[in-house]
Amino acid sequence: MKLNRVRRRRRRDLQKTGGDEDRLSQLPNDVLLNILERLDTLDAIRTCILSKRMQNLLAMLSRIVILLSPRDLFRMNGVVADVTNKMLRTRSPHITICKLKVRFILRLDDCLSIGKSVALAMATQKLDAVEFEISNQRWYCSEADLRYFARQFNNFVGDCPDAFAGLTRLHLQKMSFREPDMANILSTCKRLESLCLFRCDAGIHSVLRVEHAALVELDISFGGSTTVELNFVPKLKEFSYDTWACEDNPLVLGFVPRLSKLSLTNASISDRILVLSELLAGAPSVRDLHLDFRRLKIWVRPERPRLVAPVLGKLRTVNLDNLRDGCDIAWTMFILEAAPSLEELCVTVSSHRCLMERTLSEETDVKWEASARDLKHKNLAKLTIHGFQPDDNFTGYVRRIMEAAVNIKEVSLHDWKVCKLCINRKVHPTNFRLSIYPRTSEEKDLVRKKITEGLTMASPAAIRFRPYCYVPFPIDE
16 A cells, blocks of 8 residues: 555656646757767657757767767667768758768668768868767678678779778778778778778788878788878878788888877797888988887897988887886996987886787897997986886996986886786796885885986886776777
């Protein structure tokens, strides 16, 4: 009986408030639009179902972003095509679309629907930025599958050239193109400013030649045995190449006068060594350099300052990532010798337990001798070391840096980076080295003294100890 009375009371309360507008609908249109544009467009549509007035706001959105997870895309790729078509067809042509971003799977019927809707919108409305993220339908792909999906994508571009002509960003996954295909794609995408290729190559000993007048960002991951030639990319500012397997030179920098950020990542087991004075000869404007060695062989050759200084003159920031634990890091000093404008240097030495069984046991030390005993660097302001251990390898390195960098303000010393796999991985204690990072105040003071003793210009207060960092470790799908 008591439960029934409670239910009747709740029903009466709902009837009393049923005619009132909810608080969200009472907000001004500009506030509601601001809220809706912070949501994924599908979530915005679900929200607007609650109110007829809010449904009218969908045609006024300046941002249309439809990003489903890969798992959901397999079920709802057709919904993405339908929503894209409806959003573009029913909106006011007088309101500029600042951003249109759609992620979808390469299913021809859905692709054609999206492509033709976008092409029509480009012809009748103003679109500032248009981005496609396109992947194929399979988690695992054979070489035949990769070639098949590349042919499908080429057909898509051929059927919707107007849509691709106005595209500003393109992200492709898991396709194997022929060498001429990428040239055709780039020539069709005249407005393209950003291109991301994940597992897209053209086979063994292939060459990806890039010539584009508008491209600003280029990101290539798992490029296979592909050499990338940036022949003519006058506006390119950022380039990233992650994991190559070619024995030839993986990268050739042609006319890239504005290239300021360069990132190279590779787990090398070959004898191929990159020479920065040759690699960067066509790109002396690089200001931010990131090299990731994936805890394997050092694939960069230390050079004499007189050879490499002409290409490192504008360098401001250097990140040397995933040096193998136990490797002598003194060789990295050659960058300091050759880059007088360097302001920040970050060195990461990794000891991932999760990779112990996959790590090669070959020697990874690099032979290097200092060119100048009395090196003085006036611009280096910050040194960061991840994976610091209070042994001679690290303390001697930090001491040498602080002695050379007369204006250094901060030396930040971190313990090893830890990823989730490391925490969960059970490895036999003989297979990895335990961290001896200083924990107590006394231990930290002893390390400061060891580094700065006898250095008149070095302040112990500049040395700061940090706890370990948790970093999500990239896992190949």
